[in-house]
Amino acid sequence: MNASVSTAEAPARGRRTPRASGDERERAILATAERLLGQGSLSEISVEDLAKGAGISRPTFYFYFPSKDAVVLTLVDRMVEEAAVNRASGIAKLAEEPRAGLRLALQASFEVFGSRRAVTLAAAELRATNAEARALWSGVMEGWIADASAVIEAERARGAAPPGLPARDLATALIQMNERAHYATFAGEQPALAEDRLLDVLVDIWMRAIYGADAPA
Amino acid sequence: MNASVSTAEAPARGRRTPRASGDERERAILATAERLLGQGSLSEISVEDLAKGAGISRPTFYFYFPSKDAVVLTLVDRMVEEAAVNRASGIAKLAEEPRAGLRLALQASFEVFGSRRAVTLAAAELRATNAEARALWSGVMEGWIADASAVIEAERARGAAPPGLPARDLATALIQMNERAHYATFAGEQPALAEDRLLDVLVDIWMRAIYGADAPA
DNA sequence: CCAGCGTATCAACACAGTGTCGAGAAAGCC
DNA sequence: GGCTTTCTCGACACTGTGTTGATACGCTGG
Numbered sequence: 090m091n092a093s094v095s096t097a098e099a100p101a102r103g104r105r106t107p108r109a110s111g112d113e114r115e116r117a118i119l120a121t122a123e124r125l126l127g128q129g130s131l132s133e134i135s136v137e138d139l140a141k142g143a144g145i146s147r148p149t150f151y152f153y154f155p156s157k158d159a160v161v162l163t164l165v166d167r168m169v170e171e172a173a174v175n176r177a178s179g180i181a182k183l184a185e186e187p188r189a190g191l192r193l194a195l196q197a198s199f200e201v202f203g204s205r206r207a208v209t210l211a212a213a214e215l216r217a218t219n220a221e222a223r224a225l226w227s228g229v230m231e232g233w234i235a236d237a238s239a240v241i242e243a244e245r246a247r248g249a250a251p252p253g254l255p256a257r258d259l260a261t262a263l264i265q266m267n268e269r270a271h272y273a274t275f276a277g278e279q280p281a282l283a284e285d286r287l288l289d290v291l292v293d294i295w296m297r298a299i300y301g302a303d304a305p306a
Numbered sequence: 307m308n309a310s311v312s313t314a315e316a317p318a319r320g321r322r323t324p325r326a327s328g329d330e331r332e333r334a335i336l337a338t339a340e341r342l343l344g345q346g347s348l349s350e351i352s353v354e355d356l357a358k359g360a361g362i363s364r365p366t367f368y369f370y371f372p373s374k375d376a377v378v379l380t381l382v383d384r385m386v387e388e389a390a391v392n393r394a395s396g397i398a399k400l401a402e403e404p405r406a407g408l409r410l411a412l413q414a415s416f417e418v419f420g421s422r423r424a425v426t427l428a429a430a431e432l433r434a435t436n437a438e439a440r441a442l443w444s445g446v447m448e449g450w451i452a453d454a455s456a457v458i459e460a461e462r463a464r465g466a467a468p469p470g471l472p473a474r475d476l477a478t479a480l481i482q483m484n485e486r487a488h489y490a491t492f493a494g495e496q497p498a499l500a501e502d503r504l505l506d507v508l509v510d511i512w513m514r515a516i517y518g519a520d521a522p523a
Numbered sequence: 524c525c526a527g528c529g530t531a532t533c534a535a536c537a538c539a540g541t542g543t544c545g546a547g548a549a550a551g552c553c
Numbered sequence: 554g555g556c557t558t559t560c561t562c563g564a565c566a567c568t569g570t571g572t573t574g575a576t577a578c579g580c581t582g583g
Contacts, residue, residue: 114560132435135540146562151542217434218349223495231497258507261499265490266483273482278440280448282478290475298511301518331531352569363533368571 115153117143122160126207131161131214158219165212165222169229172201176236183240187249187300192292198233199271199288206275213272230268234260241299251302263298267291332370334360339377343424348378348431375436382429382439386446389418393453400457404466404517409509415450416488416505423492430489447485451477458516468519480515484508 121142125134136157140150154160179194202209215222237260244250253259270291273281282290338359342351353374357367371377396411419426432439454477461467470476487508490498499507 130435136542137540145560147541148543148563149561152560156542214434217431218347227496234497254507254510258499258503259511261497262483262487262507262511265486266479269482269486270479279444280451280478282475286475290471290479293471294476294479294511294515297514297518301514353571354569362531364570365534365572366532369531373571 114143114145114149118150118153118160119164123164123205123207126161126211131157131211158215158222161208161211161215162219162221162225164208165215165225168201168205168208168212169225172198172229173232175201180236180240184243184247187244188292188296191295192288195267195288195291195295198267202271203275203284209272210276213276230264233264233267237264244299250300259298263295266294331360331362331366334362335367335370335377336381340381340422340424343378343428348374348428375432375439378425378428378432379436379438379442381425382432382442385418385422385425385429386442389415389446390449392418397453397457401460401464404461405509405513408512409505412484412505412508412512415484419488420492420501426489426492430493447481450481450484454481461516467517476515480512483511 118139121139122134125138125142134157136150137147139157139160140147143150154163175197176194179190179192179197181190182193183190212222212226216226234257238256241250241256241260245252245256270282270287272278274284274287335356338356339351342355342359351374353367354364356374356377357364360367371380392414393411396407396409396414398407399410400407429439429443433443451474455473458467458473458477462469462473487499487504489495491501491504
C-alpha cells in the first residue's frame, strides 16, 4: 500500500518536546488553523491570527510550531494518513468487479479530501511555495500511481485488459487527472465537474483507458 | 476558437500611460522577470530584484507596474495569446485524421508552454494567491474545453465516435489531465511523465476515451 | 529661450508580517 | 523551599510591500 511519507520518520512536526499539558494548546492551534482555513485562503491567515485564535501571543505560537506552514503540514499529514487507510478495500474488489471496485477505490480519496476541503485546498496552496509540502504530496501521488500501475498490470496479466501504454505511464496520467479534477471541483473552479458527477466521469475514463482496445484509425 | 481572455478588454495591465520612451524600461522589467523566473520561483523574487535588474529603484518600478503580480500576469497574457494562435491547425485536421490531428492540437500547447517554462510555472504559482491569475487561467481552460467538447460532439454526430459521457464532462476531465500532466513534467515533479513520452500518453488516453466503446463488465 | 506641463525618478516613510531573544511566571519534583 | 523544566510574552531586528512628496528631465508653444 501507499507507504512511508507520513509522520513515521519525522515524528514531531509540531511542538519541540511532545509532553505534558501544552498539548491542549497545540490542539487549539490546529483547530484554529482548520477553522480559519474554512473562511479564507492560507495566504490570508497570519501567525498572529492563529495565535489569537488559540488564545496565546505570537511568540508563544512559535513555542509550539516553527511556522505557519508546519501547522498546515501537520493537518495535511493526518488527512493523508486517513486517506491511505480507506483505500485498500476498493482495490481488493477490483479483480471481480472492475468498475465497482475502481469506483470504490476512487471514492475513498474523494470522501476524505472532500470532507476536509479547507485542508485540501491549503495543501495545494502550500505546495506552490513550500518544498516539504511538495515532497509530502509527491509521496502521496507516488503511492497512488504505484497502486494503479500494479492493478493495470494485474488486469493485463489475467487477460482482462488488453495491452497498451506502459502501465506506469498510463497510471501517472490518470492519477494526475484525478488530482486535478478533484481540486477543481473542491475549489469551486469554473470550469469544473459538478461534485455529484465527478466520480462517474473519472471512473468511465479510467475504464476506457484501461480496458478499451486501442482505438481506430 | 478560444476567445476573449486576453489583453483585449483590459488593455493596459502595464504602465499607467502607454506612451513615450519609458517603454524601454517596461520591457526591461518584463525581461528581468522572465530571466529571474528562470533561476528561481516567483515567491523568491522581490520587487527590489526586478527593479535592480531593470536598472531602476523600487519606487520607480511602481511607476510602470502596480505590483510584481501584474508583471507576471502580463507575461502570462502574452504567452496565452501565443498559444491560442497555434492551436487551430490541429483541430481542423481532426476530422480526416483523428489521432494525428489530436496530437497536433495538443502539441501546440505543449510547445508554447514548454518553451517558456519559467513563465508557465510562475503562472501556476501565482494562481494560488492571485484572483486575477485564476480568472485568466479559467478562461484559458474554458476555451480548451469548449473546443474539445465541440470536437467530441462532431465526431459523435458523424458516427466516428460512439456515445458516452456528456461531451463537456469528458472534455473537462481530459483537459484537466493535460494541464496537470504538462505542469508536472515541466516542473520536473517526481512522479511525472518523461517529456518525450507526454504527448504519446495523453493522445492515447484521449483516443480511448473518445473513440473507445464503453468497457466490458 | 524660457515658462510650463506631462514624464520619469527616487529618498524617506508607514505598514504588515516573520522570526528571535531574554526575562520572567508556573508547575513539577526531590 | 530550592532547582529544573515548561511555558509565556514584551521588545526587537529584519524583510518586503506600497505610498508620498520633492525634484529633475525633456519637450512644445508662445
